Amino acid sequence: MRVDPRLVRLFGPYLQYVVLLLLMLLLLSTSRGVLFIWQYDRVVAAGDTATMLLQGIRADLILAGLWLSIPLLLAPLLAHQASFTVWRYFSHGWVLLGLCLVIFIEVSTPQFILQYDIRPNRLYIEYLKYPKEVFSTLWQGYRAMLLGGVAVTALLLWLLNRVFIRVTATAQPYPAKTFWLSWPLVLLLVFAAVRSTTEHRPANPALFAITSDALVNSLIINSPYSVLYALYSMKHEARSSEIYGKLADDEMLRLALDWPWLKQAIFHDPELPTLHQHEASVQRDKPLNLVIILQESLGATFVASLGGVPVTPELEKLKHDGWWFEQMYATGTRSVRGIEAVISGFMPTPAQSVVKLSLSQQHFYTLGSTLSQLGYNTSFIYGGEAHFDNMRSFFTGNGINQIIDLPQMANPVFVGSWGASDEDLFTAAASHLADMHQQQKPFFSLVFTSSNHTPFEFPDGRIELHEQPKQTANNAVKYADFALGKFIAHARQQGYWQDTLFLIVADHDNRVYGSNLVPVEKFHIPALILGADVAPKRIKPVASQIDLAPTLLSLMGISGQTPLTGRDFSKDDSSPGRALMQFDQYFALMEQQQLTILRPGQPAVSARYHLQQKQLVLSEQAPNAVQVKHTLAQVLLPSYLYRQQQYHLASQP
Structure with a gap:
């Protein structure tokens, strides 16, 4: 040249x-x-x-x-x-x-x-x-x-x-x-x-x-x-939500907490603006144990009764035995976002999940914060290595006193790219729960699955494949469902079943995609509460992952101070609901089927979600200023609480 x-x-x-x-x-x-x-x-x-x-x-x-x-x-x-x-x-x-x-x-x-x-x-x-x-x-x-x-x-x-x-x-x-x-x-x-x-x-x-x-x-x-x-x-994580706009702190707090289920709450500590007394709707002489099974990438797209592919026959059977949420929505598209919502009841922001942020590695509220103070053994059980996504640091610093991951699992039968198979995971979980029951210790365990994760590796000969080739999402979900069914069937035969509450919920869907500005249909996930004396029920209103923590505490029979802002469905399971969704740089507040979507550097838009058609229709009319402010407050609140380090119990520094 x-x-x-x-x-x-x-x-x-x-x-x-x-x-x-x-x-x-x-x-x-x-x-x-x-x-x-x-x-x-x-x-x-x-x-x-x-x-x-x-x-x-x-x-x-x-x-x-x-x-x-x-x-x-x-x-x-x-x-x-x-x-x-x-x-x-x-x-x-x-x-x-x-x-x-x-x-x-x-x-x-x-x-x-x-x-x-x-x-x-x-x-x-x-x-x-x-x-x-x-x-x-x-x-x-x-x-x-x-x-x-x-x-x-x-x-x-x-x-x-x-x-x-x-x-x-x-x-x-x-x-x-x-x-x-x-x-x-x-x-x-x-x-x-x-x-x-x-x-x-x-x-x-x-x-x-x-x-x-x-x-x-x-x-x-x-x-x-x-x-x-x-x-x-x-x-700029601490102020990430300000890409949508700003509000004065007092106005933001007033609007962010303006929900029917918080009307009677008394927020008396300005240093902990969301801390309030949570009264359990169920009175118990002895509070229940709690096991949360966080299912990797199990969106509604895999659950037939929620409009998905029929690859979860075990979950379809189990839904008749407990509280089945028909319109539960994830807060985001990452596992750590699901963790912060389910375990901490924390709202989403455009920033990374608090599981990974520096100011939340200690003195940040989780269900473990409440339950460890009540003498519970609190554990995180994971088939991979718990350092991934900073989970070990976040949990050990915030009320989880035992980590059981791949290095602690004795002779797992199958280990793939992301760790032990779900069957091995549930074997380890069953052994741990049996030990706690034998020692007569109350327990809380978060069990996080991983078999339904690309490249979708799982043991041969366990299920009849849904499709060929073997390593597809549908087959991995079917295997994960099979392992879940085995675990619940085993747990039913144990002495702790009648004293234990089980939550089965997805962290997010497998792939979040679609031509909608916010693909609402891909935020739709299954959630089921069963065990103990929980009677079958269908929860029909829109619900968010952040609503699960207060609902669980009520069903367990635990009252006390918490900073949780979610809705307790044990007190009201029929009123209209709402969901919060963070999709890349877009934040959406969905109240029943109406959405207000915030966009950085651009005006907010209004839309309506048609559940049956799985279609989001944008409105030609912009949302009114009041609704935009109310939506903005929902995304500014978690950034504010994180930045000020004000999301914890009063007894925590």
Whole structure:
């Protein structure tokens, strides 16, 4: 390849970066075009394709500007005659690193979309913290994709490196006067590209959310920019909810706690604004034990009676023996989000779950906080390694005094990428519960399953497969259901059954996707309370995972101070309900079937969810200011409580 001398003279020390800019635009536009063709039906249905493609180039210029900003700031130190050799090789390395980032993340984008129905975002970063589990999953379930992605990245980088060897060799410094005249102008152009707007705030991914389809909005930008912005946003976790707007603290607290089930509550401690007396609806001489079975990725899409695929026959039988929630909704799309909702009764935010945040690793409320003070043995039982997603740290710092994970399990029969099979998990749980019963200790155990997790590994010969090949979500769910049924059947024969409350609930659905702005149908999950003297009942109103903790405490016969803001369904199981849902950067409050959806940097929208059709219909009329404020308060409250460290019992520091 011969570089035109006129270009060398024109661009001087910036020659490599001009070529990088053009290549980035070419690669990213090509990738976007391929993704648009792949998702053609949704792209065309969402809006004007030409406008979206042009906006995509704008987003690509932001990414390129961000990558160019560091070398441009270093240019006065290096891009002159005395150190130009250093500048050449630094620029060469920086260019290749940028291209490697672009190529690899874009190549891995289709698989990420298949799993999460959105471009790579903060999840892409979070999973990098657990290379053992992630690499094992990729190798077992996505080996061809992994090897193909690495091969494509390596091949393209090899070819581009050959190009840049010639470009690097021909780059020349400017004369000093030319450099100092040009450098401020180049810096200004790059700054303008990064800012991309003359508005008060610089552009961010929310600016490109111009359709009602979250996936299409993400396709407009590019994956490296999405990932880098997510990395930047993680520095602002404590105030993450303010992307939707702000309210004065007193107004926020008043609106956030304005629910019928909290009308009689007395919040007397301004340092603990949600702490109040919870009176159990069931009086017992001896409170019940509690076992929560948190089912990995068991959405309503797998439960026939909730409109899903019929792969949970055991759960279908069990639902006739207890309280069956017909409209239970998850608060998010990650396991740790389900944990914070079910175990802590904590509301969702755009930030990471509190399970992973630094200020909640101690003195943060969980059911273990209440029950450990009452003398319960509190445990977390998990088939994998409990350090994953920071679960061990969160639990041990917040009222859970025993961790039983894979290293503590004696001779598991089957171990996959994510740990022991659900049967092995339930064997360990049954042994632990029997020990506690024999020692006459009251107990609370959180049992977290993992067999229904990609790459869907489970023992052979246990179930009649729902479909071929073996390693599919439907087959994994059917196996998980089989293991659950065995465990409950065993527990019924034990002496502790009559003294123990069991909750079976999903953390979230398997894949959260769809053309709706918020895919409400993928937040719908099964939940069942049974055991002890619980009589069969159907709970019909909309319910949220955060409603489970206060309901469980009531059925156990436990009264006391708690910071829980959820609804106690043992006191009222017929009034209209509500659910809180965080989907990427969108927060939704659903009251019965009416939703108010908050969007960062954009006006809120109103929608109605049709349960039978599983369809969200956006309203042409914007929600009124009162409803928007009420919704905003729901997402500002948890950020406030976390930031102020005010979500705990009075006896906790």
